[in-house]
Every structure is written in structure tokens, then in C-alpha cells.
Amino acid sequence: MKLIIAEKPSQAQALAGPFSKVKKLKGYYEIPPQEFFPEGAYLTWCVGHLLELVPPKDYKPEWEKWKLETLPMMPDRFRYKVSPSKWDQFQTIKKLAFEPGVTEIIGATDAGREGELIYKSLLLNMNCRKPVKRLWISSLTKKAVLDGFKNLKEGQETLPVFFEAYSRACADWLVGLNTTRAYTLLMQKKGIRETFPTGRVMTPTVALVVKREHEIEKFKPEPFFEVIGSFDVNGKKYSGKWHDKSSSRLKTKDLAEEIKRRTENQFSSVNSIKKERKEYHPPMLFNLSALQAKANQVYKYSPERTLNITSDLYLKKVVSYPRSDSPYITEEEAKMMPGILKQLGDLEEYKHLLPSPKRSLIGNPRFVNAAKVSDHYAIIPTENVANPAKLSRDERNIYDLIVRSVIAAHYDKAIMDTTTIVTKVNERDEFISKGKVIIQEGWRKVLFENKKKEAKKEDDENTLLPDLTEADKGRVENVAIREGKTQPPKRYTLGSLVTLMKTAGKTIEDEELSKVLEQVQGLGTEATRSSIIKKIEELDYIRVEKNQVFATEKAKGLIAAIGEESILTSAETTAVWEQRLREIGRGKADAKQFMELTRKMTEKVISDAIAGAASWKVENIPLSKTAEPIGKCPYCGKEIIYIKRNDFYGCSGYKEGCKFSISGKIARKKLSAAQVKRLLEKGETTKLKGFKSKQGKPFAAALTLNKETGKIEFKM
Structure with a gap:
């Protein structure tokens, strides 16, 4: 019998679809014996990342309190633990993995470095040593799923991708936690009561926006x-x-x-x-960055919104994997295109554009190049062609962009005389x-x-x-x-900021999107750029007005303190790191060497910060505004107050080392002072509506305070 581990419930449901007589049980599906599974199979799922890197205090008790003298924190070996809110599903997977009848594990998480980290770290944590195979697909259609199970990879084959993901997570822990503490503590000595989160990719991105803000401020129209x-x-x-x-x-x-x-x-x-x-x-096909930039240009969608919409289309099996970094397809996909175009030609929206002048892309290196397809090929419609009339407005808009990019690829070049x-x-x-x-x-x-x-x-x-x-x-x-x-430099839009991250800070005016889509060293990955932009907005480093990105005083103060020439703010340096991570994933670079370089870099950033703090000019950073006390801290008994600027409820005993806080927004729902007050007093709210999942689906739940971990959890 085999155990299949998917990344999330919706993905597991799609993977179960092609098989007959599947029984759904609590936390998993049971697939009876059939062609692909002669002895049957269990199909379970994670809930995203079931494991998380342990916090500093789990390595050394003295690392719990924020103190300059404990920096940098350098664990000898990084460890994972189960996220408390996901413990039940972890136990379900563990029980299935150690069933005597289960002789093989199939990793069926997203085919990429984060998916690899999710299931392999899980098996390592459980100390499960059973043989492993890997499902590696870019579409959830019935054909793609069956072909994928027919051609499983050996688990060892994708091991370098796990090393890439693990190195990235550990490097982000080292850089992010150490530098955040360093700059926050040094700012506190200047009288600034703020937390200043920093990170390997986040800080260079903030620096790019601040640089443009300064260019606009210094500009004098003539x-x-x-x-x-x-x-x-x-x-x-x-x-x-x-x-x-x-x-x-x-x-x-x-x-x-x-x-x-x-x-x-x-x-x-x-x-x-x-x-x-x-x-x-014709413009090249879409990868995620290009699709996000185009959707922002045409529909003003934020990068995160575009990713969520495209992910929904992927789960509906009508487009290929959204987090692709390649604008190319292989000959296998090119062979399927005529059939897809024929179906599109039957739809009212596209019948006047089809049949296209070119019936096939085979042999066209502008679009078909297997050597330039890494984990996934370009974002294209699948053979499950969708009727746009049956999609939501947002889904219809994104689907139309993807469909038209493919149709345009089958048209002749445009010719103009100047x-x-x-x-x-x-x-x-x-x-x-x-x-x-x-x-x-x-x-x-x-x-x-x-x-x-x-x-x-x-x-x-x-x-x-x-x-x-x-x-x-x-x-x-x-x-x-x-x-x-004369006009000042243009502000970045959310779409152009994604492109800027893709090109590691190299601006491209009036770019033809296809030229940006080549694989380049950049900040972050296709999968992370939208979340980074959202995060720096939530941290009050940027604000977005009418799709234009402004740097806040907090961001300008932080970058002034770090310095534009610092390794931490350098887009080029971060891009080289990202390239090195990619090389680790291809088995061409050593993960240990990368981590050693990251440790040295972290030490240098912290020593530079401590040495230069005396000369920082941070008077322009406005102090957070506080509201009336909400209640008592469950750990130290001091007052909990609302920090409006950063939108969270924090303990007034932070100077004494208490770090308890509650975010002002959980799962996209804004929490009222009354709800937080009840949570502090009774440990649980009433059932609240208005939460949204990562896929944008609404749900209702009570919030509970786990006093053991200090985290807020959902009670469904």
C-alpha cells in the first residue's frame, strides 16, 4: 500500500478525482486497489507548512529576551517543530506513514522548492525511512495526474531541491531574526518605540522603494x-x-x-x-511575475490577488501551475496546443480570432525550449477549456489574459513602418x-x-x-x-515593483514584457514576491494609494540607519544569493558553504549596525500612537495597548522583555478592541464571521489563546 501526501485539502481532492470508488475519511482519502495502486493507497494532505523552524528560545533560554549582547544567534543545527494549530493533521499523517501495510511514500505537494520542503521535512521530523517517490506535475487535469503517477520520480532525484528550500528557510531565520532584533534594539536606544522587521529579501525591496522616494523628493521641476x-x-x-x-x-x-x-x-x-x-x-508566454505585472497594468490587481485568482483557476484544472518562473513550454505542451485552440475557437469570446494563422508552435524556439523550463513551464490554459461565462469576473479577466497570450503566440509578427x-x-x-x-x-x-x-x-x-x-x-x-x-521619476506601481524585484532593481522603462521574462537573478522567487510586497505594506514600510507605492517615514528611517551601501540593502547581493540557492537546487552548489557565507554576512551586518548606530539620524520616524489599555497581559500582567501604526495589540512591558502581542488583523479580518478584550479575559472569543482562507474563501470560527505557545488559534 502507498501513502500519498498532498500539500493542501483542495489539491488532495483534485488528485483523488481520477480514481474510482475513493472513500473520504477524517484527514485522508482511501483509494481501493486499482491500476496505479494494486494494493490501494491512502491520500492525505498537509495544511501548508505543518512544521516551522523553532524559535530562538528553543535553542538557548537566554535567546528568548531581546538583548544586543546575545547577537548574533547562531544555532549549530536548525530544528523544526509541528505548528500547534496543525497538530491533529500531523498525527493523522504520522499514523498513516507508520501503518505496517504502507510500504512507500509518494510526495505529491506542489512541484517546487517549498512543496519539497513541506513533505520531506515532515518525513525527517517523523523519522520515517520508508522508500519515497515524487509526483512532479504542472497541471491537475485527469491526464496530467495519471501521467504523473505513471512517471514518478525517485525521491533522491529531487533531494537538491529540498536542500535549496531548507537553506533558504535557515538563511531567512539567521538574517531576519538577528537583524530585526539588532535594528529594533538600537532604534529603542534612540527613543523609537517600534519593531523594525528586516530580512534577506524584504529589506532590499524596501530600499528600492525608498531610493525612488528620495529621487522624487529631490526632484526640482524645470x-x-x-x-x-x-x-x-x-x-x-x-x-x-x-x-x-x-x-x-x-x-x-x-x-x-x-x-x-x-x-x-x-x-x-x-x-x-x-x-x-x-x-x-509576439510577446512571450506568461510566467507569474509577468502575469502579475500585466494584471496590475490592465486591471489594477495586486500581485497577491493575481496569484490567488490564478491558483483558484489551477485548482479548477483550467490553467497550469501558477508559480512558474519560465515563459517557455516543452514540445509535449506544444503538441496539445492545437486541441486547446480548437476548443477555444468554439467559444463566443475567441471564435473570431481562431483558427490562428499558425496551427502549431513546435519548432518555434521563442516559445518552445525545454532547456529553459525549470520546475514548471509557462502558465497556459489546459485541455479542460473553461467557458468564461461560468467563471467569476476576476477569474474571467485572468483567464482571458492567459488565453490571449497563447493565441497571440500562434499569430504572425506585427510589422510597422516608421x-x-x-x-x-x-x-x-x-x-x-x-x-x-x-x-x-x-x-x-x-x-x-x-x-x-x-x-x-x-x-x-x-x-x-x-x-x-x-x-x-x-x-x-x-x-x-x-x-x-520636466517630470519627476514615476512612482512604482504594484505591478512594476514585481518587475523591479524580478530584475534585481534594474528599471526597464516601457519594457516589452517578453524581455523581462527571461530567467534573471532577482529578489525572491515567483512564489514569494507578492507575499513580500504584502508583508512590507503590513509592516508600514510602504503604503499603496491608487496602485502607486509610497515609502513611509518608518521605511526611510530604517534604510537611512542601515545605509544604502549595506549588504542588507543591496539588491544585487540578494540576487546573487537567490542565484546560489537555485544552483543548490540543481545540485551545482554546496548548501553548507552557502550557510557559512550567510552566517558571516549576518555577523558583519550586526557589527556594522552597532558600530554605526551613534551617527543615525532617525528623528523623523513618528512614534506609534497608542490607545487606551485593552486588558492585562496573560504572561506578565502589564497593560495590553493597541499600537495603531503597526495595527497590533502589544504588551506595555516590552522593555522588560515581554513580547506577547496579538495582530490587529487575522486571516484578513480586522479585530475590534472588544473582541481582543474578551480573548484576553476569557481565553476565547465568540464565533466570529469574516475570516478568509489563503484562497480567499470566507469562514467563521472562534479565536482561542494558547497560553503555552502565546499564539492565537482557530476553533472551528
Whole structure:
């Protein structure tokens, strides 16, 4: 008999779907004997990460209190423990794993480093030494699941991916916990009563936003003037912008007026005509970062919202695995595309776009390249084609983006002619006119359809110019002066911040998304970037207004203290770490060596912080505002107060070392002071509505206070 371990209940349900006569029991499914499981199988699930790295106090009692003299904390060996709220499910899995009839374990968590960490750390913690196989799939359709069970990997084959995930978790513990304590304690000596969480990926991301904030603050707008001439050449009319060799912008109005006076009502001649033909290939397929950036651009969805929606579509088996970092597919997926396009062509939304000019992508290296597919291929629709009318609005929007990217890949390239005309007035002043003409629409028909904003932008850029020849003579009909001001750097949007993390801080203006999708060293991974952005917003390092990202005073104070040249704020250094982790996952780098470098880096950051703290200027960080006491701390008896700025209820005895706190928002539900007061007094709230799971599904539960762990738990 075999034991299959999935990552979450919904995934387990999808994996059970293709099999017959499956019986659902408490905490697992029972699959009776059949083709893939001659002796039957148990199919159970984790609830995300069942295990967590133990806190500092579990290594050494003196590490419980926050003190500079105990830093850096360097465990000899990192240990995991079961999350208290997930103990029951852990016991269910453990009982099944040690059933005498179970002879093999199949890891069926998400095919990636976090999925690998979830089930392998679980087996290690249980000291389960039974043979292990690995299910590695990118889709939950019946065909993908059955093919996956037919072609299981050996457990040893994906062991490097586990080392990658384990190294990442331990490195984040070392850097995050040590530097958070160091900067928080040093800030307290400056009179700032705040917690300053820092991290290997989080802090460089905050630094990028702060850097842009400073650029905007320091920017001083300068006026400029442009001279626009309108010309008539034998009845053919067009306009152009005056320019010299360096620029078309003039610093003074007097100079613009002078140009206007000497060119108005004068003779003109066409000095040169240059035509350039450009070809534009279809954009590459979506990986997660590109999809998040596009969805934010078009629908203003936050990166997290896009990931949640796409994950729901994945669980509905209509798109492939969402946390992909590759914009490529293999030939196997390319072979399935004609069938998928045929089904899409039967839908009202896409029948006018299909059949496409190209029936197959096989042999097209722009999209099909197995060497550039790592854990997962690009995000594409599966053979279970969805009727958009049966999806929610959000699901329909994301599904449409994914579908159109695939249809566009089967279209011809777009071809445009760009014409540049230089008109001379009195053989002295030159005016430039530019225009574009679409020669072949190609894939643009698919992606620019019904996009009014894009259409207007295209109209502005595609000015039609008359058919002229060099040396044509004419007159200046009118000359106008246009006044403007230089603009500060643009604020990052949530979508462009994801792209910025992907490119390790290298900004790409007006980027063609396909160019960003190449595998590059970046901050975080496809799976973590949206959660990092959400976290720095919750920590009050950024605020988001109308999709624009602002750095807070708290963030500016922290980065000023750390320093823009610090290893901790360096996007490039963090990107190199991420690349090294990827190499560990491919068996090309040593995990022990990586951890040793991380230890040395942590020591240096802390010693630099202590040495430089005397020169910090942090007066601009506003103190947290506190409300009236809510109740008594269950550990030290001091008052619990609401810290509005960070949205949590904390113990006023923090200076004496008490770290008890309750988040002001749990599972996306805002807690009232009355609810927290009852929780403190009685150890349990009444049943509360309004919680949401990670998948966005609402649920109701009471909250209980586990006095042994200090954590808030759900009572369903």
C-alpha cells in the first residue's frame, strides 16, 4: 500500500478525482486497489507548512529576551517543530506513514522548492525511512495526474531541491531574526518605540522603494518650451517639432519666441525622409511575475490577488501551475496546443480570432525550449477549456489574459513602418516629424482588441504623414509654442515593483514584457514576491494609494540607519544569493558553504549596525500612537495597548522583555478592541464571521489563546 501526501485539502481532492470508488475519511482519502495502486493507497494532505523552524528560545533560554549582547544567534543545527494549530493533521499523517501495510511514500505537494520542503521535512521530523517517490506535475487535469503517477520520480532525484528550500528557510531565520532584533534594539536606544522587521529579501525591496522616494523628493521641476511648426507642401499638410542636435526643448521662452519670429510665414523644404521597417514578434508566454505585472497594468490587481485568482483557476484544472518562473513550454505542451485552440475557437469570446494563422508552435524556439523550463513551464490554459461565462469576473479577466497570450503566440509578427521627415526653414531651422504606419497587424489583433487606452496611445504614436519627396518646397502655415515642465521619476506601481524585484532593481522603462521574462537573478522567487510586497505594506514600510507605492517615514528611517551601501540593502547581493540557492537546487552548489557565507554576512551586518548606530539620524520616524489599555497581559500582567501604526495589540512591558502581542488583523479580518478584550479575559472569543482562507474563501470560527505557545488559534 502507498501513502500519498498532498500539500493542501483542495489539491488532495483534485488528485483523488481520477480514481474510482475513493472513500473520504477524517484527514485522508482511501483509494481501493486499482491500476496505479494494486494494493490501494491512502491520500492525505498537509495544511501548508505543518512544521516551522523553532524559535530562538528553543535553542538557548537566554535567546528568548531581546538583548544586543546575545547577537548574533547562531544555532549549530536548525530544528523544526509541528505548528500547534496543525497538530491533529500531523498525527493523522504520522499514523498513516507508520501503518505496517504502507510500504512507500509518494510526495505529491506542489512541484517546487517549498512543496519539497513541506513533505520531506515532515518525513525527517517523523523519522520515517520508508522508500519515497515524487509526483512532479504542472497541471491537475485527469491526464496530467495519471501521467504523473505513471512517471514518478525517485525521491533522491529531487533531494537538491529540498536542500535549496531548507537553506533558504535557515538563511531567512539567521538574517531576519538577528537583524530585526539588532535594528529594533538600537532604534529603542534612540527613543523609537517600534519593531523594525528586516530580512534577506524584504529589506532590499524596501530600499528600492525608498531610493525612488528620495529621487522624487529631490526632484526640482524645470520649465521648458517647444516650438511646433505646421507646414503646407502643395496642399499636403503636416506638423513638426523644432530641434537642434541635442534636444527639442528650450530653457527660455525668449529663445522660443525668437525661433517663432524667424520661422513664421517662411519658406520650407523637405530636407530628408527616412523610412524604417520594424518587426515585432509576439510577446512571450506568461510566467507569474509577468502575469502579475500585466494584471496590475490592465486591471489594477495586486500581485497577491493575481496569484490567488490564478491558483483558484489551477485548482479548477483550467490553467497550469501558477508559480512558474519560465515563459517557455516543452514540445509535449506544444503538441496539445492545437486541441486547446480548437476548443477555444468554439467559444463566443475567441471564435473570431481562431483558427490562428499558425496551427502549431513546435519548432518555434521563442516559445518552445525545454532547456529553459525549470520546475514548471509557462502558465497556459489546459485541455479542460473553461467557458468564461461560468467563471467569476476576476477569474474571467485572468483567464482571458492567459488565453490571449497563447493565441497571440500562434499569430504572425506585427510589422510597422516608421517615417522621419526633417523639414528645414530658411536653410537654418530644422523641424522633425515622425509617424508610424501598421503594415501587418499580426498578433496585435489579439492583444490590443477592445483596449481603449492602448488604442489611444497607438493613435498618438501612429500619426499619418503625407507622401512627400526630398526637396519638396512649401511654406510654414503656423508656429506655436508649447510650454511644459520636466517630470519627476514615476512612482512604482504594484505591478512594476514585481518587475523591479524580478530584475534585481534594474528599471526597464516601457519594457516589452517578453524581455523581462527571461530567467534573471532577482529578489525572491515567483512564489514569494507578492507575499513580500504584502508583508512590507503590513509592516508600514510602504503604503499603496491608487496602485502607486509610497515609502513611509518608518521605511526611510530604517534604510537611512542601515545605509544604502549595506549588504542588507543591496539588491544585487540578494540576487546573487537567490542565484546560489537555485544552483543548490540543481545540485551545482554546496548548501553548507552557502550557510557559512550567510552566517558571516549576518555577523558583519550586526557589527556594522552597532558600530554605526551613534551617527543615525532617525528623528523623523513618528512614534506609534497608542490607545487606551485593552486588558492585562496573560504572561506578565502589564497593560495590553493597541499600537495603531503597526495595527497590533502589544504588551506595555516590552522593555522588560515581554513580547506577547496579538495582530490587529487575522486571516484578513480586522479585530475590534472588544473582541481582543474578551480573548484576553476569557481565553476565547465568540464565533466570529469574516475570516478568509489563503484562497480567499470566507469562514467563521472562534479565536482561542494558547497560553503555552502565546499564539492565537482557530476553533472551528
